Amino acid sequence: MTVIIGLTGGIATGKSTVSNIIKSQGIPVVDADIISREVVMPEKEAYEKIVACFGDQILNDDKTINRAALGEIIFNDSEKRTMLNEIVHPAVRKEMKRQADAYQRSGESLVVMDIPLLFESNLTHMVDRTWLVYTAPELQLQRLINRDHFSEKQALSRIHSQMPITEKKELADVIIMNNGSLVELENDVLLLLNKQKNRPDN
Ligand SMILES: CC(C)(COP(=O)(O)OP(=O)(O)OC[C@H]1O[C@@H](n2cnc3c(N)ncnc32)[C@H](O)[C@@H]1O)[C@@H](O)C(=O)NCCC(=O)NCCS
Numbered sequence: 001m002t003v004i005i006g007l008t009g010g011i012a013t014g015k016s017t018v019s020n021i022i023k024s025q026g027i028p029v030v031d032a033d034i035i036s037r038e039v040v041m042p043e044k045e046a047y048e049k050i051v052a053c054f055g056d057q058i059l060n061d062d063k064t065i066n067r068a069a070l071g072e073i074i075f076n077d078s079e080k081r082t083m084l085n086e087i088v089h090p091a092v093r094k095e096m097k098r099q100a101d102a103y104q105r106s107g108e109s110l111v112v113m114d115i116p117l118l119f120e121s122n123l124t125h126m127v128d129r130t131w132l133v134y135t136a137p138e139l140q141l142q143r144l145i146n147r148d149h150f151s152e153k154q155a156l157s158r159i160h161s162q163m164p165i166t167e168k169k170e171l172a173d174v175i176i177m178n179n180g181s182l183v184e185l186e187n188d189v190l191l192l193l194n195k196q197k198n199r200p201d202n
């Protein structure tokens with residue numbers, strides 16, 4: 001039997017950092033952010049819909065989508081964000097399911113799905129358990145500004161596009177605290193994986 005873990009968090013709380021630790025242990029990770037980049041490549045179905053909806057001012061010279069430009073639009077306008085989500089999410093869900101099914105068929109005992117909008121998009125039915133990477137809101141803001149060189153306003157508009165991390169904390173089965181160092185985070189994740197291996201049924 002395969003146990004599927006839904007790994008989530010808020011923007012810049014450390015999902016990719018945790019999923020890299022998980023991958024380093026040979027555990028497969030299905031990554032919604034990576035898939036959401038693949039399904040909007042020029043040859044894919046969602047691409048034409050995005051261009052029709054947002055115009056060619058969101059394109060780079062080579063006709064690929066300018067993610068910074070599209071981000072500026074959708075993180076400042078909830079209606080436009082819903083429109084983009086309605087175009088992109090069905091294709092992302094389909095590919096996530098395809099990858100998870102393939103891992104299941106190949107007999108993996110544990111598969112992790114890294115899904116930033118797991119709770120916002122009601123995708124918990126796709127997973128057996130939910131793990132949340134949590135950082136205190138002030139630290140989340142600081143890490144986002146440092147990583148992406150956003151202004152405070154840009155960073156807050158992205159944070160406010162999601163369910164607050166404090167609310168997600170109430171919904172998750174397991175909380176991975178990420179307020180400390182990277183070494184502490186790695187130790188905690190390795191311990192959690194060990195616990196999961198020893199008690200695969202929950
Ligand atoms: C707006 C886009 C082009 C910006 O691209 P960019 O490369 O700057 O960011 P990236 O895709 O790496 O996302 C970074 C983080 O932003 C957050 N985020 C992304 N999209 C959304 C959204 N629609 N609503 C809320 N938060 C979001 C997530 O925490 C994600 O981990 C891109 O995020 C996108 O296409 N979003 C819509 C698809 C989506 O919802 N992806 C998230 C998981 S499926």
Ligand SMILES: Nc1ncnc2c1ncn2[C@@H]1O[C@H](COP(=O)(O)OP(=O)(O)OP(=O)(O)O)[C@@H](O)[C@H]1O
Pocket residue numbers: 009010011012013014015016017018033116143144146147178179180181182185
């Ligand atoms: N414990 C930590 N100590 C210091 N920096 C950290 C820690 N955890 C994560 N970071 C840094 O914080 C930033 C956000 O982490 P990461 O990119 O893993 O978040 P994410 O949740 O995957 O973000 P997104 O939602 O945008 O995909 C990165 O620059 C990362 O290196």
